[in-house]
Every structure is written in structure tokens, then in C-alpha cells.
Amino acid sequence: MNVTALEEYGLRCAVQLASLPEGKTLSAPDIAEREGLSIEYVSKFMLLLKRAELVRTVRGIKGGFALSRQPAEISLKEVLDALNGRKKAGSEFCKSFTGKSEACVRFGSCSIRPFWDLLSGYVEEFTSRMTLADLIRPEEEIRDKTSSIASDHVGQMRNRELRS
Amino acid sequence: MNVTALEEYGLRCAVQLASLPEGKTLSAPDIAEREGLSIEYVSKFMLLLKRAELVRTVRGIKGGFALSRQPAEISLKEVLDALNGRKKAGSEFCKSFTGKSEACVRFGSCSIRPFWDLLSGYVEEFTSRMTLADLIRPEEEIRDKTSSIASDHVGQMRNRELRS
DNA sequence: TTGAAACAATACTTTTTTGTACGGATTTTA
DNA sequence: TAAAATCCGTACAAAAAAGTATTGTTTCAA
Numbered sequence: 001m002n003v004t005a006l007e008e009y010g011l012r013c014a015v016q017l018a019s020l021p022e023g024k025t026l027s028a029p030d031i032a033e034r035e036g037l038s039i040e041y042v043s044k045f046m047l048l049l050k051r052a053e054l055v056r057t058v059r060g061i062k063g064g065f066a067l068s069r070q071p072a073e074i075s076l077k078e079v080l081d082a083l084n085g086r087k088k089a090g091s092e093f094c095k096s097f098t099g100k101s102e103a104c105v106r107f108g109s110c111s112i113r114p115f116w117d118l119l120s121g122y123v124e125e126f127t128s129r130m131t132l133a134d135l136i137r138p139e140e141e142i143r144d145k146t147s148s149i150a151s152d153h154v155g156q157m158r159n160r161e162l163r164s
Numbered sequence: 165m166n167v168t169a170l171e172e173y174g175l176r177c178a179v180q181l182a183s184l185p186e187g188k189t190l191s192a193p194d195i196a197e198r199e200g201l202s203i204e205y206v207s208k209f210m211l212l213l214k215r216a217e218l219v220r221t222v223r224g225i226k227g228g229f230a231l232s233r234q235p236a237e238i239s240l241k242e243v244l245d246a247l248n249g250r251k252k253a254g255s256e257f258c259k260s261f262t263g264k265s266e267a268c269v270r271f272g273s274c275s276i277r278p279f280w281d282l283l284s285g286y287v288e289e290f291t292s293r294m295t296l297a298d299l300i301r302p303e304e305e306i307r308d309k310t311s312s313i314a315s316d317h318v319g320q321m322r323n324r325e326l327r328s
Numbered sequence: 329t330t331g332a333a334a335c336a337a338t339a340c341t342t343t344t345t346t347g348t349a350c351g352g353a354t355t356t357t358a
Numbered sequence: 359t360a361a362a363a364t365c366c367g368t369a370c371a372a373a374a375a376a377g378t379a380t381t382g383t384t385t386c387a388a
Contacts, residue, residue, distance in 0.1 A: 001287060003165050004279060004345060012276060027364065032328070040348055047366070060355025061363040076279075080165070110298045112176060115240075116167060119290055123165060126283055160284045171377060191334065204378055211336070224385025227335040 001119075009037060011076065011135075012046040017055065018071035018132040025064030045083065080127060084128030090131035119146035165283075173201060174209040174247035175240065175299075181219065182296040184233035189228030216246030235295035244291060284311065 013031050021025055027045060032039040046065050048053040056068040067074060134145060177195050184190055192210060196203040210229050211271060213219040222234040231238060 001165060001167050001171065002248075008276075009165065015276060030365085038348070039351095041346085044347080045367075050365095057365060058355090059353080059365050061361095062352085063364045066363090076238065084166075089342060109170075112172075112179060113302060115294065115299060116172075122286060122290070122387095126286070130279065137275060152274065156219060193334080202378070204380095205376085207335075207337095208377080214336090222385090223335050223337060223383080226382080226386060227334045229335090 004084065005046075006045065007030075007080050008081040009035070009041070010048065011079055012066070013042060013045050014049060014054070014132055015135050017065060017067045018074075018076070019136045020066065023066075025058050025066045027064040030064070036038050048080070048082050048085075053077070054082055066161060070133070071136065072131050075134070076132070077127040078125060078128045084130050086117070151161045168248065169208065170212075170247040171244050173199070173205070174212065175243055177206060177209050178213060178218070178231070178238075178243050178296055181229060181231045182238075183300045184230065189222050189230045191228040193199065196229070212246055212249075213243070216242070218242060218246055218277075231296070234297070236295050238296045239292050240294045240296070240299075241288060241291040243296070251260050 012035050016031050016034055017026060028042045029039050031037075031046075032042040035042070046055060046057075050057055050065075052076060053068060055065050057063065057065055130145065176199050180198055181190060192206045193203050195201075195210075197205040199206070210221075211218060214221055214229075215234060217242050218238060219229050221227065221229055294309065
């Protein structure tokens with residue numbers, strides 16, 4: 001379980017836009033300069049973010065990129081999904097199975113699937129509730145928010161237990 | 165953030181061994197058969213698990229693999245780490261930076277690093293406290309344990325807040 | 329003692345990911 | 359209107375991951 005390059009660098013570029021004054025844009029060369037990446041590589045991320053409609057663009061000289069919504073209205077999950085192109089996480093593996101068998105071997109009782117599901121469920125919730133606005137605040141301020149997310153997650157799991 | 169093939173399939177093979185009666189071994193062909201994977205591929209996983217000393221082997225005809233410890237004494241983190249060969253997670257990215265800059269551009273205030281750190285911290289805790297024994301129990305029984313892990317995690321984060 | 333079945337290890341092929349290059353379209357500005 | 363700077367898009371190259379093949383070593387059992 002690891003972070004892809006697209007996720008890492010794409011998110012950084014998005015954060016650059018988030019820290020921009022309202023109405024301003026930032027060009028690919030500018031972003032590349034600030035993040036120490038190549039212009040071409042940055043352009044690749046931005047195209048993905050644009051296609052996901054998270055970013056708007058201004059063409060021509062003096063053009064550039066800006067977020068299409070307020071930083072606080074864009075979850076990190078949206079950004080990461082845009083960059084990842086919908087990746088198989090957790091139990092999605094069961095479908096994209098590489099083995100010879102027609103489907104996953106474990107039908108009745110599979111405890112690996114729910115394990116990945118629970119883990120990726122937490123990750124999804126975490127990234128859904130964190131926004132770009134959270135990432136342009138000083139480091140210390142993040143902990144409060146993450147703490148409350150984890151706390152809620154426990155509550156939800158307890159509810160699920162009761163229902164089942 | 166996604167699960168690698170080695171993690172997924174390697175873990176499945178480990179679970180096969182975990183569900184084995186004490187003292188028994190399972191051969192690579194057997195495991196391959198049960199999981200619908202090629203024998204060669206299974207051998208690759210098992211070699212990694214053996215090198216991490218999570219698995220002991222018996223050579224020769226009638227040989228095979230078995231866990232070197234009790235399933236309850238082997239955390240999923242150990243298994244996943246053995247399969248992953250120590251992967252850069254979260255803020256490790258700062259070191260293995262691909263950009264032109266000598267180091268990560270963000271020195272003073274970086275809120276992306278602590279974001280990944282918090283997320284991967286939870287993942288680590290989750291996988292550290294789940295064991296192979298947990299994965300050979302029926303699906304439903306897992307929730308109790310995961311719930312308490314998440315609960316503890318919140319507690320730890322709150323403590324960290326207090327200390328800082 | 330010899331053959332079969334298993335682990336051990338490495339090398340190889342294929343696929344995916346990562347990162348670059350380049351030609352075309354758009355808009356500003358001189 | 360023409361040059362310059364930008365976005366747009368695809369094609370390409372390099373590296374890593376995924377998966378296969380092969381050869382060697384060990385052990386059991388006939």
C-alpha cells in the first residue's frame with residue numbers, strides 16, 4: 001500500500017493553486033519552478049485535474065491554472081481520484097484477478113476482502129473529509145481535524161455492528 | 165494509494181498457511197492450486213516470506229511451507245513489509261524526490277508531509293495489530309477488533325496533541 | 329541408486345508506471 | 359499581424375512492477 005507519484009506530485013500542484021489569491025492563475029512553468037518538477041510533467045497532472053473539472057484554465061500568453069472551486073470545497077479524495085484514474089483498491093482486486101480461476105477462489109468466507117475494505121474505507125473517509133484548504137494551513141492545525149475524523153469513523157463502525 | 169499485487173497475493177498465501185493444522189506443511193503447487201495462481205509466482209512470494217523468516221520450509225519431495233510462528237504472533241504488517249521490500253510510504257517521498265531540486269522544496273511549512281504521515285500512521289497501526297489469526301476467522305468477527313484499533317488510534321492522536 | 333517432486337535462485341518477458349519530447353492551437357502584446 | 363508565451367494532446371523513452379521460465383539442489387521412496 002503506497003502513494004503513487006501522480007498522487008504525490010499532483011496533490012502538491014493542487015496545493016500550489018489552493019494557496020493562490022482569489023482570481024489569480026499560475027502557469028505550468030511557475031508551478032514547475034515552485035515544485036522543482038519539469039514543465040512537461042506538471043502539464044500532465046494539470047490536464048488530469050482539468051478533465052476532472054477541478055481546475056479551470058486560461059489559455060494564451062499570461063494564461064495559467066486556477067482551482068474551479070474554493071479550496072475548502074475540494075476534497076483530497078477528489079484530487080487523488082482524478083490523478084489515479086479510478087484505481088482498484090481493496091476488494092476491487094477480487095474482480096481484476098490475475099489467476100487462472102474464473103473468479104476469486106474465496107467465495108463463502110473471505111476475511112481478506114473485508115480487511116482491505118475496512119482499511120480502504122478509513123482511507124476514503126479520511127481523504128474525503130480533508131480538503132485542499134486544510135493543506136495550506138500550518139502543520140500543527142491539521143491534527144485537530146484528523147482526530148475528529150478518526151473519532152467519527154469509530155462511531156460509524158460501531159453503528160454498523162449494531163445493524164448487522 | 166493502492167495495494168500492490170505482491171501484497172495481495174502474498175498475504176493470501178500466508179493465510180493459506182495460517183489455516184493449516186499445526187505441524188503440517190503446504191507445497192507451492194498446493195498453494196497455487198488453492199489460490200488459482202501459477203506455481204512460479206507462488207514460489208516468488210514464499211521466497212520473500214522465507215527470507216523475512218516468517219515461513220519455514222521443508223525441502224525435497226513431500227516438502228512444503230509452514231509459518232515459523234503461530235498465526236496470532238504474526239502481524240499483517242510484518243507480512244506486507246516482507247512482500248514490499250520496504251517501500252517509501254508517506255513522507256519518505258521527501259527523500260526520494262525526483263525533481264531537479266536537491267531536496268524537497270517545502271522546508272519550513274509543509275502540510276502535505278504530515279497529512280501522509282497521519283494517514284500512513286493509521287495504516288501502520290491497523291496492520292500492526294491485525295494478525296494472520298484474525299484473517300482465518302469468519303468475516304463478521306473482524307469488525308470488533310478493527311473498531312477497537314481505530315478507537316485507540318484516536319486516543320493516541322489526542323495524547324500527541326497534548327504533548328505538543 | 330535413481331527418478332520424481334519439491335524448494336532455491338536467478339534470469340527473462342510483458343505490462344504498467346513514470347517521466348520526457350514535440351507539434352499544434354490559443355491568446356496577449358508589441 | 360506576427361511573435362511570444364501559454365495550454366492541449368499525443369507519442370515516445372525509461373524505469374519499475376508483474377509474472378514466467380529455467381536451471382540447480384535437496385530429499386523421499388521405490
